[in-house]
Amino acid sequence: MTRHIIAIDPDVTKSGVAFLHLPSRELHCEALAFPDLIDSLDAIHKATTDLSEPLTVVVEAGWLNRSNWHTHARDNPRTAAAKGRDAGRNHEVGRKIVEMARHMGIDVVEQRPLQKCWQGAGRKISAPELAAFTGYTRRTSQDMRDAALLAWVYAGLPVRLPGPLAP
Incomplete structure (x- = not known):
């Protein structure tokens, strides 16, 4: 059984990375540039291997979507x-991380x-929504929140929100 999950929302400049320790449900989020991310993966892999604790990396793979069209009628060709x-x-970047x-x-x-x-912009998860079910209240970017949600959902942990959240 996996004890550690690292979820990654890939980005060209800094990818959102969430580290989830399943037994304690401890969550930590960072935004890392590609070289730093690879160094972190290597260090964590070595540490978990030394402890004989399983590690799984989950990468958000937008390239698996059949269609990913982001344009609007008002957009010009450029x-x-x-x-x-x-x-x-x-x-x-995501493919290279994998x-x-x-x-x-x-x-x-x-x-x-x-x-x-x-409820967030573009129907993405907001910081109060993430905090409501994970307890993670530190400042986060959208990529970090997406990675945290990915780790939480992959782990099969409950995603329940207590009624309407105040904006």
């Missing part, structure tokens, strides 16, 4: 091309992006 380029760059983790011998899961059903 804007549409820029959005496509940015999405492609993020997907490639490749490097597998190269290190880490168990990796490529997870389709979770459904957006939250």
